[in-house]
Amino acid sequence: MKKSLKRILSASLATMLMVGALTGCGGGEKKAEAPKKAPAAATEKIKINFPTASASGALYAVGAAITNNWNKTVPSVSAASQASAGGIANLNMVSDGEAQVSIAISSNAYQCMNGTDSFKGHAYKDLKAIAGLYLNPNQVVVTNKSGITKLEEVKGKHFAVASAGSSVYNECQTHFTAAGIKFPEEIKAEYIAFGGAADMLQNGTIDGAWIMSGTPASAVSQALSANCRLVNISDDIIKKLQEKYPWYVKYTIPAGTYPNQKEAINTSAIKMVMFCRHDLKEDTVYQLTKTFWEHIDELGQSQKNLKGLKPAEAVKDIAKIPLHPGAEKYYKEIGVLK
Structure with missing residues (x-):
């Protein structure tokens, strides 16, 4: 009986020692678990x-x-x-x-x-x-019937200047001021973007519009296909602008860039x-x-x-x-x- 008890105790002790040994090596079992996913930020x-x-x-x-x-x-x-x-x-x-x-x-x-x-x-x-x-050149488009041949003659005319505070509006302000026009008081300003302005130019419901875009611009092509033309911005006005704003450069829109455009157009541009x-x-x-x-x-x-x-x-x-x-x-x- 005693021998049997001793055998049982010995077996139990061996089992406990084996479990302890395995527990001590438990790091190996944990490493075998599925790897954690990398943080989302690392792969986003x-x-x-x-x-x-x-x-x-x-x-x-x-x-x-x-x-x-x-x-x-x-x-x-x-x-x-x-x-x-x-x-x-x-x-x-x-x-x-x-x-x-x-x-x-x-x-x-x-x-x-x-x-x-x-x-x-x-x-x-x-x-x-x-x-x-x-x-990006400034492009001044007017209807033939408006009689406008230079920037100074926009005074008193219906003219699309885009929305107040926009880039185009600012271009109108600087150029018309350099041309001696009080802006916007001395023109009949229409606050519409050039997409809508092109339609109004075709319909003759405005005299002109300011469009600032790379050439050829679809809105300008649309307008010049329907009794409209581009107006030159004089060297004198460009020089005045350059003295105050160093980012302006002189730019030429070559003849034939647009429908019915037979002559090169002198204008200003900004990069x-x-x-x-x-x-x-x-x-x-x-x-x-x-x-x-x-x-x-x-x-x-x-x-x-x-x-x-x-x-x-x-x-x-x-x-x-x-x-x-x-x-x-x-x-x-x-x-x-x-």
């Missing part, structure tokens, strides 16, 4: 919201082409373009963090960075540039700039900049406004907007910057 793509302009404008198509290219060539990002109210709205969205990348004329970008004009009290001092793009938030990672902006320029020929085939762009021109005429470190790294890498 960086979202790029890219506002552009109205769906009928050239900028909308440009933004769509750029974001489609990024989605195909930069695995770490998910980019989406969207319609917007245009440059000023785009800058506000980037400033407020609602968007990460967008496009506007360099003058508006300068005003946003410095908190002037439409951005008074709402400066975004950390705004950064990715690239200067194409020149479009692609900009971004300052807190986008350097490597992300580097990749966005690099792939944009490496596919510029392809982009130019789909969007005429991007055709023929060169990286060497991307850092010029951008109203002193500082480059994002990621973009700067790329331009140094290819020798555009030292």
Whole structure:
């Protein structure tokens, strides 16, 4: 009996020792469990919201082409373009963090960075540039029956100036003031965008409209197909503008750009700039900049406004907007910057 009890106790003790040994090696069993999933943030793509302009404008198509290219060539990002109210709205969205990348004329970008004009009290001092793009010319379209042959003669006429506070409205204000017209008091201002203005020009219900867009612009083509013409902006007015606003350049719209346009048109233009938030990672902006320029020929085939762009021109005429470190790294890498 005693021997049996001893055997039972020995067996129990052996079992306890074996369990203890296995417990001591329990780390091996835990390691064999299914691995924990990586945090979602580690695999999520960086979202790029890219506002552009109205769906009928050239900028909308440009933004769509750029974001489609990024989605195909930069695995770490998910980019989406969207319609917007245009440059000023785009800058506000980037400033407020609602968007990460967008496009506007360099003058508006300068005003946003410095908190002037439409951005008074709402400066975004950390705004950064990715690239200067194409020149965006001012195009003054009038009906033949209006009798308008120069900017000074818009005084007292029905003229479409877009919505108050918009980029186009600001262009009207600076140009008409330089032409000696009190704006908007001394014209019969129509606050409509150029899509609607083109229809009104065709119908003859307004005398003229201000259109700022890359050439050829569909709204201008529509108007010039129906008893309308473009008006020159004189060198004197352009010179006055350049003395006060360094972002203006002289621009020529070649003859034949539009239907029934037999002569070249003298006008002013401002460079479009692609900009971004300052807190986008350097490597992300580097990749966005690099792939944009490496596919510029392809982009130019789909969007005429991007055709023929060169990286060497991307850092010029951008109203002193500082480059994002990621973009700067790329331009140094290819020798555009030292």
